[in-house]
Amino acid sequence: ETGVTQSPTHLIKTRGQQVTLRCSSQSGHNTVSWYQQALGQGPQFIFQYYREEENGRGNFPPRFSGLQFPNYSSELNVNALELDDSALYLCASSSTTSGGLAYNEQFFGPGTRLTVL
Amino acid sequence: GDSVTQMEGPVTLSEEAFLTINCTYTATGYPSLFWYVQYPGEGLQLLLKATKADDKGSNKGFEATYRKETTSFHLEKGSVQVSDSAVYFCALIFLGGNQFYFGTGTSLTVIP
Secondary structure, three states: OOOOEEEOOEEEEOOOOOEEEEEEOOOOOOEEEEEEEOOOOOOEEEEEEEOOEEEEEOOOOOOEEEEEOOOOOEEEEEOOOOHHHOEEEEEEEEOEOOOOOEOOOOEEOOOEEEEEO | OOEEEEOOOOEEEEOOOOEEEOEEEEOOOOOEEEEEEEOOOOOEEEEEEEOOOOOEEEEOOEEEEOEOOOOEOOEEEOOOOHHHOEEEEEEEEOOOOOOOEEOOOEEEEEEO
16 A cells, blocks of 8 residues: 655745645545645645545635646645745545545645745 | 644653643534654654544554543653654544644653
């Protein structure tokens, strides 16, 4: 069984640039959630994708956007980067039934460390 | 709103000491409760969970009991090891919900 993988591991960008982070979900999982973890803080929910559509969003501006692909992998895109976007970005995969019932256990990837200068 | 509050760290203990990390929650319904652990430079790993009141989650010597009356889910271990040094996060999620609510984390350092 393959776990959740994320790429790249580390990334350095400058303010105003755009970034794309990638996540491959665990085998058998069809739902991907993204979290932002600022230094010294707990992860904050950005959004979740299920059936290639956004399925819930936290308190993040529209410049944070995402995609989910037919193989359930996902991308997180951040436009117009700001210094405060520097954080560890975590992807988590889980299962949702065809009836929309989510299994709560989410499996986290190792994260992408984004630094904005 | 829904939230999780953890005891502030950092916590430093000697090997074989008893560990308690307090966690309380505020929730509009009846959530499932989790403890995750994060080792340096890594993502989150599920440590244990409990899905209803009075359930006890346990793993690797760690335990936590879902206390609805005190809205708490305190993490305990009877004898910590150096390898337990990590950051511990308490979290909740509602049945069928899509997002975890995490506490701010408690850093634990165990010294030999």
